[in-house]
Amino acid sequence: MNERANLVVIGGGLAGLSLATRLARGGYRGRVVIIEPREEYTDDRSWSFWTRADQALPVAAARHWSHWRFSRYGGDPVTHSAQGWRYSYVRSSDLYREALAVIQAQPNFKLVTGTRAGAVEHHDGAVSVVTGAATFSAPFVIDTRPPAAARFSDSTLFQCFAGRELRFGPACLDDRQVELMTDMRSDALGFVFSYVLPLSPTRALVEATRFSTRPLGQAQLSADLDQMLASRGWSDAQVMRTEAAVLPMGLPAPDASVPIPGVVQAGMGAGALRAASGFGFVRIQAWAERCARELLQGRPPVGHPAEPKLQGWMDRVFLRALANNPERSPEFFLRLAASVPGEAFVRFMSDRGGWRDHARIIAALPPWPFLQALHASSLRPGPST
Ligand SMILES: Cc1cc2nc3c(=O)[nH]c(=O)nc-3n(C[C@H](O)[C@H](O)[C@H](O)COP(=O)(O)OP(=O)(O)OC[C@H]3O[C@@H](n4cnc5c(N)ncnc54)[C@H](O)[C@@H]3O)c2cc1C
Known part of the structure; x- marks a missing residue:
């Protein structure tokens, strides 16, 4: 089966949904198809980032903090703040819910879940995207798939973490400050630290993070987290949800020697994560804004700008x-x-x-x-x- 569209978006994650919501809100008249393998969206991650205090966010942020701290394991903390800036937190379930509601309200937008994109080819002025359900073709395709394994594994470092959102019985957290990088130390596997976002006096997202020269498995990362929780006396807190990642830091450039006309890469696979931090939320929002503006004005889509x-x-x-x-x-x-x-x-x-x-x-x-x-x-x- 062949379906035609004006735009096909491969991947309905952060980049794909951020673009699609802006197009839908901007009244894009063309037919948009978003191809996404997951069957349903869960609260699988949270995004934190610095924003200007007066900056409007694309989705309501669950929390903002004005202070964040660093410390060595057992050492005194150094606390930072920045005039006019705040550290913000967006829960993925909020962003997904809002995006899906906006997209599903548009009859010319179609989110195809449970479907994986395969080959992407250019023929006679159109790009075709092969999936198990159908072949979708359009003049333009935005490809937000994660990087291929071989490229991913060539990254300089990997930011590997396991996190749990915990609920404590009695109020025990100072929720005015983020622990950005605390308990910093190194061991046989490399550099490791704690990251704690106190969402309220009784609730926190707690992560044990490693910067490693190779991707680390979840068993190791969970063990790190168990150890961190035990050292703080937090092992008995109720676990509300979990999240985990192995993020590339210093991902090699995509192979642009054979670009497919009409295809724009975006998101993590296009190198959107900042090499030094693994953060990508703000960059992906800026790209989605710019790309949507071009499409809404009848121009071709654009990719991420070159890094300074x-x-x-x-x-x-x-x-x-x-x-x-x-x-x-x-x-x-x-x-x-x-x-x-x-x-x-x-x-x-x-x-x-x-x-x-x-x-x-x-x-x-x-x-x-x-x-x-x-x-x-x-x-x-x-x-x-
Ligand atoms: C747990 C976690 C926490 C993070 N925390 C932060 C943070 O605090 N701050 C920050 O700035 N960044 C953070 N990041 C990094 C980055 O912002 C996220 O990874 C972000 O989701 C990247 O957006 P993306 O659209 O490139 O990838 P994704 O959001 O992962 O979207 C890619 C989509 O492509 C789909 N896909 C995969 N294969 C195919 C296929 N063959 N066909 C079609 N679709 C396909 C996937 O299902 C997915 O939905 C975090 C990442 C993770 C995993």
């Missing part, structure tokens, strides 16, 4: 230094936290760093591991975003 050169270079050097020196990684992050003002740190992490911010980051870090990393990273190309 200096920032991309610094991220590559930083990742290489972390990969080469896992035992010193807690020191690197603590130096950044202690010496770089909150505003400069947040601007740098949010793709808004100027040369002064970059200079502060460089000045905070010990020179020798970074000179070695500089040499190593000059030998390999960076991601294309």
Whole structure:
């Protein structure tokens, strides 16, 4: 069976849904098909990111915090805040629910769930996407599938974590501050730290995170989390839901030597995650906004913009230094936290760093591991975003 559309979106995750909701809200008149393998949407992740305090968000954020802290295992914390900025949290179930309601209200939008896209080919001015249900063709296709395994495994580092949303009986949390990177230490598997988002005095998302040179399995990550919870006396808290990920940090650039006309890659597979942090929410929202604007004005879709050169270079050097020196990684992050003002740190992490911010980051870090990393990273190309 062949179905024609004006736009096919492969993948109804963050990037695909963010684009589709903007098109639907903007009154896009063409026929849009979104192809998504999952049968149903669950609360499978949460997105945190820094935003300007006056910035409107694409979905109601569940929480905002003005302070976040860093600490070594057993050490004193360094607390950051940044004038005019806040750390925000969006629950995936909220974003999915809102997006599905907007998309399903449009008769010209079709979300095909339980279906995986296969071959994507260009013939006679149209792109066809083969699925088990039908072949969909359109002048333009947005491909938001995750990166292929071989490319993924070539990343410099992997951010691996297991998380649980916990509910505590008595109020026991200070919910005014996020634990961004606490309990930092290194062991035989590399650099490990805790991440705690206190959602209320009785509820928190708690994660044990590792930066590793290879993807780590869930058994290891769950064991890390069990150990962290035990050390805090939190083992008996009620588990409301779980989430986990292995995110590429420093994903190699997609192979653009044979681009398919009419196909635009977006999301994580297009290198949307920031190499130094694994964060992608804000970049994906900015891309969705811009791409929707082009389509709504009758122009072809666009991909993610090129990463600012200096920032991309610094991220590559930083990742290489972390990969080469896992035992010193807690020191690197603590130096950044202690010496770089909150505003400069947040601007740098949010793709808004100027040369002064970059200079502060460089000045905070010990020179020798970074000179070695500089040499190593000059030998390999960076991601294309
Ligand atoms: C648990 C977790 C927590 C995260 N936390 C943060 C955070 O706090 N802050 C932040 O900025 N970033 C975070 N990220 C990183 C990033 O923002 C997310 O991974 C984000 O979902 C990436 O959006 P995406 O659209 O590229 O990928 P996804 O949201 O994963 O969407 C890709 C979609 O493609 C679909 N798909 C796969 N194969 C096919 C196929 N063959 N055909 C059709 N569709 C296919 C998938 O089912 C999926 O729905 C987190 C990631 C995870 C996994």
